[in-house]
Amino acid sequence: MRIPETNELGWTVLVTAYAQLGHMEKAKELFSKMPHRDLSSWNAMLAATSSLKEARSLFDGMPQRNIASWSTMITALAERNQLEEARILFHRAPYHDDVVWTAMILAYSNHGHLEEARKMFARMPQRAMFAGSMAMEGEARNEISFQGIFLTCNHGGKLRVALDYFRSMVAEYSISPNVIHFQxxxxxxxxxGLVAKAEGLLLVMPFQPHFLAWKSFISACKVRGNGKNINVAARAAEKLLEMKPGDSGALRAHIALECPRDCQEPASEKRRTTLINVAGDWKRPY
Structure with missing residues (x-):
């Protein structure tokens, strides 16, 4: 590869671009020939490396590290089921701001460790402080850390816990829920099983629900319904068709609800037709 004449910033931009586009061999070649590797170039390589062994080697070889370095390595370990190693690395970090705390909360959340995620969330300082500095950073309990808690509650079926945290976002931490929190x-x-309340929340929240939110909602209707949720599911099906009218194939797997013709709350003919057209067979297995 011909290396263009450029300054330090130019080298870093090139390495970052190649790494983010997945051209790791070119990124590595450039990185190895850099006259001076700054922290941004190290972090770019670390974030783009798919091999855990290579990522750990890069991390251990870094002359200096910042918040991004520690959180990236913690996340990489957790994503590859090295949760204990991620925990050890978290405790080794010389400082803990909201990024590092959140990385560990999400690590526990994504592996379904509800109690550990909750304990980690409870231990987060109200504000994070960098080591050796009196400069106070923003709220440690941020939007992403709340997302991790909601994800954990979802996997663990902890409705009451999720409701308490949802209320506390505004009441205690003055954080406005975003579209991901609402969904x-x-x-x-x-x-x-509270499908009516779930539908109501999706309809009244101050954001447009994502296509996948309605898909997930219809799945909940399927799991919790024995025909009684068919009207609710039908309304969601219509929302999906409005958003992606040509994607009936993708919808079919999510809207194949089982509902006999004589169910207690029969769907309107329009909704029944909508579901039949999308699902193909009214009694088709999910």
Whole structure:
């Protein structure tokens, strides 16, 4: 590869671009020939490396590290089921701001460790402080850390816990729930069998629900329904068709609800037709 004449910033931009585009061999070649490797170039390589062994080798060889370095390595370990190693690395970090705390909370959340994630969340300082500095950073309990808690509650079926945290976002931490928080809360409600409340939350939240939020909601109707949720599911099916009218194949797996013709709350003919057209067979297995 011909290396262009450029300054330090130019080298870093090139290495980062190749790494982020997945051209790791070119990124490695450039990285090895850099006259001076700054922290940004090290972090770019670390974030783009798919091999855990190579990532750990890069991390251990870094002349200096920052918050991004520690959180990236913690996340990489957790994603490859090295949760204990991630925990050890978290405790080794010389400082803990919201990024590092959140990385560990998400590590526990993604592996379904509800109690550990909750304990970690409870231990987060109200504000994070960098080591050796009196400069106070923003709220440690941020939007992403709440997302991790909701994800954990969803996997663990902890409706009451999720509701308490959802309320505390505004009441205690002055954080406005975003679209991901609303959709996660609706998913928790749906999985708990409160499909009407889940639908209501999706309809009144100050954001447009994502296509996948309605898919997940219909799945909850299927799991929790024996025909009684068919009207609710039909309304969600219509929302999906409005958003992606040509994607009936993708919808079919999510809207194949079982509902006999003589169910207690029969769907309107329009909704029944909608579901039949999308699902193909009214009694088709999910």
């Amino acid at each position: 996660a809360m609706a998913d928790v409600l749906g999985r708990a």
